[in-house]
Amino acid sequence: MIDGIMFAGYASGIKAAGLDLGLAVFKEPMNCLSLYTRNKIKAAHIIHDKTIEANPVRALLVNSGCANACTGKDGISDLKVIAGELSNIIGVNDNEILFASTGVIGKRLPTNKLIGALPGLCKNLKGNGIESFAQSIMTTDTYPKIVSETVKGKKTYSIIGVAKGAGMINPLFATMLSFVFTDYPVSPSKIRHTFAKAGKETFERITVDGECSTNDTIMLFTKTSDEDMVGLIDFEEKLYYVMKELSLMIVRDGEGATRVIHITVMGAKKKEYAERIARRIAISPLTKTAFFGCDPNWGRIVSAAGDADVPLQPSKIEITLQGRPLVKSSVEVPFDEQEMKRLMNKKEIELIVDLHDGRASFDIYTTDLTYDYIKINASYRS
Numbered sequence: 001m002i003d004g005i006m007f008a009g010y011a012s013g014i015k016a017a018g019l020d021l022g023l024a025v026f027k028e029p030m031n032c033l034s035l036y037t038r039n040k041i042k043a044a045h046i047i048h049d050k051t052i053e054a055n056p057v058r059a060l061l062v063n064s065g066c067a068n069a070c071t072g073k074d075g076i077s078d079l080k081v082i083a084g085e086l087s088n089i090i091g092v093n094d095n096e097i098l099f100a101s102t103g104v105i106g107k108r109l110p111t112n113k114l115i116g117a118l119p120g121l122c123k124n125l126k127g128n129g130i131e132s133f134a135q136s137i138m139t140t141d142t143y144p145k146i147v148s149e150t151v152k153g154k155k156t157y158s159i160i161g162v163a164k165g166a167g168m169i170n171p172l173f174a175t176m177l178s179f180v181f182t183d184y185p186v187s188p189s190k191i192r193h194t195f196a197k198a199g200k201e202t203f204e205r206i207t208v209d210g211e212c213s214t215n216d217t218i219m220l221f222t223k224t225s226d227e228d229m230v231g232l233i234d235f236e237e238k239l240y241y242v243m244k245e246l247s248l249m250i251v252r253d254g255e256g257a258t259r260v261i262h263i264t265v266m267g268a269k270k271k272e273y274a275e276r277i278a279r280r281i282a283i284s285p286l287t288k289t290a291f292f293g294c295d296p297n298w299g300r301i302v303s304a305a306g307d308a309d310v311p312l313q314p315s316k317i318e319i320t321l322q323g324r325p326l327v328k329s330s331v332e333v334p335f336d337e338q339e340m341k342r343l344m345n346k347k348e349i350e351l352i353v354d355l356h357d358g359r360a361s362f363d364i365y366t367t368d369l370t371y372d373y374i375k376i377n378a379s380y381r382s
Contacts, residue, residue: 008124009132012117015065022062022136029056030221035199037216044068044075045099058092068101069214137164145249149238153231157184163246178218185223202243206365208254251365256372261349269358273310278364280308288369296340298326316356
C-alpha cells in the first residue's frame, strides 16, 4: 500500500471470464520511466505512451486478453477515445493517462465494452487494491506476481512491483508487463541509468521460449516532490531487488514449466561471447526437453554452445551440472546416470559452462520445455 495511489481490477468482458482491466490512479502527478520491447513491431500502447510519458502522469490503465498490436492507427485512436472517457471520470487530463495491453495480437480493443466498464472500475479503486490490479493483467499466469519493499531515507518509503508473464518470454523483451510504484521522490534523470541497468540485469536475464513479443513494457512510477537524496542508494538497491524477484516469478511461472535452469557461462574472452552462448543454450528446444526429462545429455549443451557463432576452443570446455562435473576438456567425465537423473529432478537446476578462455561471464534463467507448454499454446486463441 502506497499513500496517494489507488488500484482496481475489473471484469470488463475482454476475456471470457475473470478480471481483465486494471487501473492505477495517482493523487498527485508521478514521473514515469519505461523500458519497451526491442521487437520492431510494437503494440499501440507503446507508440501512444512514448508521446506523453516524458511528462508527469496521473493514471495507468492496463488490459489483458487483447494485445492491441498490429492494429494500425485505429489501435492508437482507440486509446485516445478511452483516455478521453476515463479522464472525465477521474478528473485528469487525457494526456496524463498511460496504457498497457497484453493478450492476442491482431485484434482491436473492444472500445465500447471497455468504456462501459470504466465507471465500475473506478468505483472499485482502493489504496489496498493491488491484488485485484495484479490479477487483472494476467493471461496464462497461474498466480498474481507482487513484490514489495521499504526504503529508508528522511522517512520510510514503499516500493510495490507488479508483473505478468508466463509465455512468449525472451525479454529483450517479451509478452511481459511490469509496473513498479513508489512514493520515494526522485527525478528521472537521477535514476534513469540505474533503472535501465536493472532491467538488463533482471528481466533481460530470463527466457521461457525464446519468443520476443510486441508488447513488453516495464514502467517505474516515482513521486515528483522534493528529492530525498539520503535514501537514494537504498532505493536503488531495493528497486533492483523488486525487479529481480518479479523477473524470477515470471520464469518460475513459465507456461507448463516444471523446472527453472540457471545457466552461467564463464571464462569467456568477452561478455558478449558469454551472453550469446548462454542465450543459445537457454532457448535450445533439445536442451530444454532434456531438462524436462532429467536427462544429463551434455552433448545437447555443448552443441548449442558451438552454434552460438562466437569464437571458442572446444578442447577447453568444462560443464558442471548440479555441482557435478560432466565434461572436462570437451571429454566426458564418468558419472552415474541414475544419480544425475535424481539430482536433476529438482525445481531449480544449476548449469555452469566454463570456456577457460578468459574472465568474462554471463548468466540467464530459463525453463524446461514440456507437453503442457505445447497444449497451452496450441489452443491459446480458443
